[in-house]
Amino acid sequence: xxxxxxxxxxxxxxxxxxxxxxxxxxxxxxxxxxxxxxxxxxxxxxxxxxxxxxxxxxxxxxxxxxxxxxxxxxxxxxxxxxxxxxxxxxxxxxxxxxxxxxxxxxxxxxxxxxxxxxxxxxxxxxxxxxxxxxxxxxxxxxxxxxxxxxxxxxxxxxxxxxxxxxxxxxxxxxxxxxxxxxxxxxxxxxxxxxxxxxxxxxxxxxxxxxxxxxxxxxxxxxxxxxxxxxxxxxxxxxxxxxxxxxxxxxxxxxxxxxxxxxxxxxxxxxxxxxxxxxxxxxxxxxxxxxxxxxxxxxxxxxxxxxxxxxxxxxxxxxxxxxxxxxxxxxxxxxxxxxxxxxxxxxxxxxxxxxxxxxxxxxxxxxxxxxxxxxxxxxxxxxxxxxxxxxxxxxxxxxxxxxxxxxxxxxxxxxxxxxxxxxxxxxxxxxxxxxxxxxxxxxxxxxxxxxxxxxxxxxxxxxxxxxxxxxxxxxxxxxxxxxxxxxxxxxxxxxxxxxxxxxxxxx
Amino acid sequence: xxxxxxxxxxxxxxxxxxxxxxxxxxxxxxxxxxxxxxxxxxxxxxxxxxxxxxxxxxxxxxxxxxxxxxxxxxxxxxxxxxxxxxxxxxxxxxxxxxxxxxxxxxxxxxxxxxxxxxxxxxxxxxxxxxxxxxxxxxxxxxxxxxxxxxxxxxxxxxxxxxxxxxxxxxxxxxxxxxxxxxxxxxxxxxxxxxxxxxxxxxxxxxxxxxxxxxxxxxxxxxxxxxxxxxxxxxxxxxxxxxxxxxxxxxxxxxxxxxxxxxxxxxxxxxxxxxxxxxxxxxxxxxxxxxxxxxxxxxxxxxxxxxxxx
Numbered sequence: 001x002x003x004x005x006x007x008x009x010x011x012x013x014x015x016x017x018x019x020x021x022x023x024x025x026x027x028x029x030x031x032x033x034x035x036x037x038x039x040x041x042x043x044x045x046x047x048x049x050x051x052x053x054x055x056x057x058x059x060x061x062x063x064x065x066x067x068x069x070x071x072x073x074x075x076x077x078x079x080x081x082x083x084x085x086x087x088x089x090x091x092x093x094x095x096x097x098x099x100x101x102x103x104x105x106x107x108x109x110x111x112x113x114x115x116x117x118x119x120x121x122x123x124x125x126x127x128x129x130x131x132x133x134x135x136x137x138x139x140x141x142x143x144x145x146x147x148x149x150x151x152x153x154x155x156x157x158x159x160x161x162x163x164x165x166x167x168x169x170x171x172x173x174x175x176x177x178x179x180x181x182x183x184x185x186x187x188x189x190x191x192x193x194x195x196x197x198x199x200x201x202x203x204x205x206x207x208x209x210x211x212x213x214x215x216x217x218x219x220x221x222x223x224x225x226x227x228x229x230x231x232x233x234x235x236x237x238x239x240x241x242x243x244x245x246x247x248x249x250x251x252x253x254x255x256x257x258x259x260x261x262x263x264x265x266x267x268x269x270x271x272x273x274x275x276x277x278x279x280x281x282x283x284x285x286x287x288x289x290x291x292x293x294x295x296x297x298x299x300x301x302x303x304x305x306x307x308x309x310x311x312x313x314x315x316x317x318x319x320x321x322x323x324x325x326x327x328x329x330x331x332x333x334x335x336x337x338x339x340x341x342x343x344x345x346x347x348x349x350x351x352x353x354x355x356x357x358x359x360x361x362x363x364x365x366x367x368x369x370x371x372x373x374x375x376x377x378x379x380x381x382x383x384x385x386x387x388x389x390x391x392x393x394x395x396x397x398x399x400x401x402x403x404x405x406x407x408x409x410x411x412x413x414x415x416x417x418x419x420x421x422x423x424x425x426x427x428x429x430x431x432x433x434x435x436x437x438x439x440x441x442x443x444x445x446x447x448x449x450x451x452x453x454x455x456x457x458x459x460x461x462x463x464x465x466x467x468x469x470x471x472x473x474x475x476x477x478x479x480x481x482x483x484x485x486x487x488x489x490x491x492x493x494x495x496x497x498x499x500x501x502x503x504x505x506x
Numbered sequence: 507x508x509x510x511x512x513x514x515x516x517x518x519x520x521x522x523x524x525x526x527x528x529x530x531x532x533x534x535x536x537x538x539x540x541x542x543x544x545x546x547x548x549x550x551x552x553x554x555x556x557x558x559x560x561x562x563x564x565x566x567x568x569x570x571x572x573x574x575x576x577x578x579x580x581x582x583x584x585x586x587x588x589x590x591x592x593x594x595x596x597x598x599x600x601x602x603x604x605x606x607x608x609x610x611x612x613x614x615x616x617x618x619x620x621x622x623x624x625x626x627x628x629x630x631x632x633x634x635x636x637x638x639x640x641x642x643x644x645x646x647x648x649x650x651x652x653x654x655x656x657x658x659x660x661x662x663x664x665x666x667x668x669x670x671x672x673x674x675x676x677x678x679x680x681x682x683x684x685x686x687x688x689x690x691x692x693x694x695x696x697x698x699x700x701x702x703x704x705x706x707x708x709x710x711x712x713x714x715x716x717x718x719x720x721x722x723x724x725x726x727x728x729x730x731x732x733x734x735x736x737x738x739x740x741x742x743x744x745x746x747x748x749x750x751x752x753x754x755x756x757x758x759x760x761x762x763x764x765x766x767x768x769x770x771x772x773x774x775x776x777x778x779x780x781x782x783x784x785x786x787x788x789x790x791x792x793x794x795x796x797x798x799x800x801x802x803x804x805x806x807x808x809x810x811x812x813x814x815x
Contacts, residue, residue, distance in 0.1 A: 039539075043567075047549070140695040141679075181571060184680055186657030186813075188605055195578070195608055199570030264689045318692060319708045320685045324539065327685065331546045334781050404539060404569035405576075445682065452679050453651065453695065 007353030010055045011361060019052070019060040020358065024365045027067020028373040032075050034212035034392055035399020037084035037204065038068040042328050043402070054336040054351060059358045061332055065325055066118060066308045066362045069268055070370070073110040073301055074377055077103065078233055081212045081392065085203050086268040086304040088211070088434050089276045092158055093289065093296030100292050104236035109294045110301045111370040112237055113250060117302035118363035120254040121261065121309030125316075126356050130345075132310070133317035136262040141449035142464045144263065146471035148443045151270060153478050154277030155432040158290065163486075166432045169423065173436025174443075176201050183445040184452070196408050203269075205400040205409040206437055209416025210430045212396045216389045217421040230385060233378035235371055238294075249283060249298045257306025264314050264321070268307040269438045275303035281478065309359055316344060316352060532556070532563040535591040537576025539569040543704075544745060548592040550777040551620065551768060558764035565592075572658065573597040574607055581609035585752035590617065590761065595744045596659055599800040603808055604658045611801045614748040615758055616794035618765040621778065622744035622786035623702040624718035625664050626728065630691050631710035638714050638734050641698070645675040652676045652698035653687035658813065661687075663804060664700040664717050664741040666811040671736050702743050704782045717741035744786065746793055762790050 010016065023045065030041040041064040049057030072087030077094035090110060097106035124132065139147070152170075159166020179190045180200020191197040243250070253275045260271035279299035280286055289296045312329075314320040321327035338348055345352055381388055400413040420430055454460035462472050534555075536548045549565055556563040568576030573594055580591035591614075602610045627638070635641050644650065654662035657680045669676050679696055681687040688709055690696045699711075703722070706713055713728045717739050721730060732738040747765055749758065768774055769787050778785050788796055808814045 050549075137689060137693040140690060140693050182657070183682065184657060186572065186604060186680075195606070198605070199575045202570075264686050314685075314689065318689070320688050320692075327683075331543070334546055335550065335777070405567055406570055449679050449681075452677070 003350050004353055006350050007357050010350070010354040011059070011357035013055070015052070015056045016059045016358065017361070019056045020063045020362055020365050021369070023060040023063020024067040024362055025063075025369050025373065027064040028071035028074070028366070028369060029067075029376065030064070031068030031071025031087075032083045032373070032377060033395045033399070034075055034081045034083050035204065035208045035396040036402075037072065037399065038065055038086070038325050039328070040399060040402050041065070041068045042325060046328065046332060049332055050335060054333070054338060055354050055358065057332055057336065058329070058355055059362070061329055062308075062355075062358055063362050063365070065329075066305065066359075066366055067369075069305055069308055070111070070114040070118075070301075070366055071373070073114065073297075074107065074233070074374060077106045077110060077297075078377065078381065079215060079230055079388075079392075081215045082207065085207045085434065085438065086272060086307075087300070088207065088269060088431060088438075089272040089300035089304075090297060091211070092276065092300070092431065093291075093293050094300075096290070096292035097294070097297070098231055101231070102292065103231045104234035105238070105294070106292075106297060107233065107370075107374060108236045108238055109297045111235065111367065112243070113253065113298040113301035114305040115363055115367045116250045117254040117257055117304070117306035118308055118366065119360065120251070120302075121258040121306035122356065122359045122363065124258045125309045125312055125359070129313045129317045132259075132262050133313050136259075136264075136314065137318070138465070138467060139263050140465075141446045141453060142461050143467045143471065144266070145443065145446040145450050145461070146468050146475065147263075147274075148270070148439050148446065150471060150475050150478065151274040151277055151439055152435070152443070153475075153482070154273050154280065155435055156482055157277060157280040158431045158435070159429045162427075165428045169428050169430065170432035170436040173206075173433040173438075174440040175436075176206060176433075177437050177440035178444065183441065184448045199404075199406060199408065201412055201437075202403055202409065203434075203437055204403045205413040206416050207434055208396040208400050209413040210420040210433055212392055213413065213417025214420035214424055214430065216392055217417065218424060219385065219389060230381045230388060233374050233381060235374050246295060246298060249279065249295050250302050252278065252282065253299045253302030254306040257303030258310040260303070261307035261310030262313040266442065267311075267324075268304040269434075270442070271307045272300045272304040273435055273438065275299045281481070305363075312355070312359075316355075319344060530561070530588060532559070532561045533589040534563050534565045535576045535580050535589065536565055536567050537569060537573035537591065537593065537597055539567055544592070544594050547621065547745060547777075547781065547783055550781075551592065551774060554768040554771045554773050555764055558767045559760060572601055572656065574601045574605075574609075577601075578608045580748060580750055581613040583750040586750055587753045587757045590747055590749045592620075593746055593748050595742075595800070598746075598748070598797050600658055600660070600663065600804050600808070602801065603805040603814055611798050613751060615751055615753055616790050616797065617747035617749055617758065617761045618769075618790065619744055619746040619786060619788035619793045619796060620765065620769060621783045622742045623704070623782070623784045624716055624722055625660065625700045625702055625741045625743060626706050626713040626725070627665070627668065627698065627700050627715040627717070627731075628706060628711040628713050629698055630694070631712050633694075633697065633712070635697075635714070636712075638729075641714060642673050644697075646673070649675040649677060650698055651679050651696040652700070653690055653696040654678060654680050654699070655684045655687055655701075656680050656682065658808075660741055660743055661700045663807050663811075664739070665698060667739055667741070667807045668700075668731070668736070670807075670810050671739070672734075700741070702782075703784075707782060746788070746797075758790060 030036045045064050069086050072082050072084035073090045076082040076087040076090040080091050080095040082088045082091055094106050155166050155170045156163055182189050188198045256275040257271045260266050276299045279295055280289055283295040285293050285295050311326045315326045321330050400409045536545050538544045552563055552565050568579050574597055577597040583589045629635050652665045662678055691699055716722055716728050716730055769785050
């Protein structure tokens with residue numbers, strides 16, 4: 001009890017609270033700017049933390065992290081441009097809601113789902129970090145491969161109209177991710193002998209090109225269209241009745257996010273896609289998903305924010321950073337003389353508890369700061385659309401350049417932007433491209449590691465463990481379901497057209 | 507056309523602001539993303555180093571292609587006295603043998619080695635293997651798997667060399683970093699890993715041997731490889747400073763003096779203790795000889811295990 005009180009005391013110093021407010025708010029803004037995401041935000045703030053004490057610096061970094069994951073949804077909803085890759089799935093339903101004039105509702109749901117996911121994952125982190133970490137360790141390469149295959153199924157769901165077009169875009173994303181170093185042999189591939197290409201393509205420049213730049217091009221080509229203006233950003237929280245109605249969706253999204261966050265190497269973008277894929281199968285309103293249904297927003301936002309809390313599970317319980325962001329956080333801990341590892345929970349219990357308290361305060365701060373942040377975006381977007389678009393181009397390129405300081409990334413962003421514009425004109429969905437890019441590398445390396453482990457026997461994957469068996473059975477079930485419902489739908493529509501034809505014949 | 511023209515002007519303004527930078531700040535290239543293990547050391551090294559040198563420095567992360575991207579940038583800046591690289595072992599002594607790179611071991615002015623940590627051969631604390639002989643015996647029954655933080659990294663090379671010289675039966679599974687490899691070790695997907703004391707102290711691991719020529723302080727009961735009746739093997743994770751070719755002798759001396767003073771400063775020493783980074787200074791000539799010796803040795807291992815011809 002003393003230790004919890006001490007932890008609360010640590011977190012409620014004015015320095016820590018100030019750090020939380022500053023971190024969360026700038027996090028939201030940085031997340032909202034396309035191209036600048038969690039990693040850029042943390043990179044900016046990391047040097048400042050060197051002079052602070054441990055809790056304050058953690059508070060600042062956690063604030064930036066959680067804020068940026070939420071902030072990405074604001075631009076995803078307002079201008080169809082996810083501020084961070086983690087919010088890519090938010091555009092599926094967020095932007096259609098905006099087009100229908102339901103901006104306030106969309107932002108309200110995104111904010112509330114983010115808060116809900118963040119807090120629920122904190123609770124899970126506090127209550128069952130060791131157990132969950134122990135379970136997550138059982139997810140080896142083969143299990144992760146099965147899980148990612150399941151997540152890939154959401155390509156089918158988000159390719160509105162033509163599954164074939166969706167699959168083509170998914171493959172393009174997948175191939176882009178394969179350029180560069182081979183993850184198993186380390187040799188160069190698809191580089192055409194060019195040294196510049198040997199560092200491969202990273203996610204941010206592609207996302208920035210596919211969403212932000214192509215959106216700018218679309219807006220320029222249709223700028224006389226009155227529907228192309230940016231709507232006034234408003235925020236309306238859902239009432240308790242509505243929340244209750246969609247409580248299952250909120251909880252499901254948060255659980256998926258919490259679990260995926262605990263697995264090393266997957267991250268918030270993958271979690272959002274997995275959660276969206278699940279909602280497509282399980283939501284009672286799944287027929288309307290993709291046409292401006294809050295359930296889709298909830299699936300995406302509750303899960304990506306749930307990752308923020310649970311990504312600390314492997315870090316705190318095992319000392320293993322789950323993704324780049326927690327790796328940076330671990331780096332900051334090392335600078336302050338805390339060595340993350342298996343003994344952290346025992347040796348540094350007070351620090352760990354303070355971290356929990358900070359995480360909860362950050363989520364509350366996020367909820368409170370959502371209103372002023374959205375007002376700020378409203379103010380910014382009130383400017384002439386030309387200025388807003390120019391700023392988006394600027395930030396997109398800054399974001400693309402800062403990820404790893406490689407000039408190739410600027411070219412990649414520009415070329416992807418033009419290419420994505422052409423794809424959009426030809427009615428190809430862009431989300432599968434990003435899904436392929438996000439999930440592709442992990443899909444490939446887990447498959448190839450699995451083959452090394454099973455000594456080349458792919459059939460061994462299915463009998464590798466109970467978890468892998470369950471996941472693969474689930475995958476078969478989902479595929480059968482998808483094919484069957486597609487056939488049923490075609491039969492229904494062909495019956496309808498026949499009716500129409502006979503009607504016309506009369 | 508109005509919005510187009512407006513935005514073009516705005517973009518141009520944004521472009522010009524960049525060229526107003528001062529030219530004599532020192533660029534310290536870190537070939538890894540910000541926040542990584544090497545970056546943290548480099549960023550702690552930078553303030554005392556800049557003070558000693560009397561300049562303002564900017565740590566710049568140029569990541570990608572197994573750290574060769576940033577290293578190549580240093581090599582390509584021939585004659586520029588305002589750029590140095592804080593380099594890991596792999597980019598200087600392994601990657602040039604593995605792939606076609608715009609640089610080789612002769613492309614740099616070597617400044618100093620900063621840190622070096624010997625690598626340990628380790629298994630999970632939960633396994634019942636207590637020593638190297640038991641490990642070999644277990645691998646004879648069923649071949650084992652060893653992990654690494656990526657293809658062509660020191661953890662792979664160390665165990666690969668060991669497999670080549672002993673009766674150990676093990677094959678390699680690369681992961682995307684030490685973290686995922688540790689996770690696999692915890693879940694018994696792999697059984698063996700070679701890494702430094704930092705990793706050893708942070709996780710539930712049991713050291714079986716150390717890749718060094720003497721036993722390590724704090725791990726006195728861990729035998730060296732040659733004590734196991736095998737040829738001597740030395741593998742360590744080290745870092746150092748390199749500058750491009752063609753800088754003046756005076757500049758080189760300034761750098762190496764500042765490096766030495768930094769490593770002796772209390773500020774860096776206390777950091778190194780926290781981060782378990784073993785300070786191991788080598789001057790310009792020694793460092794150059796060391797890198798070239800490691801380059802040749804690693805090339806031999808790569809050839810032996812069949813990674814290169």
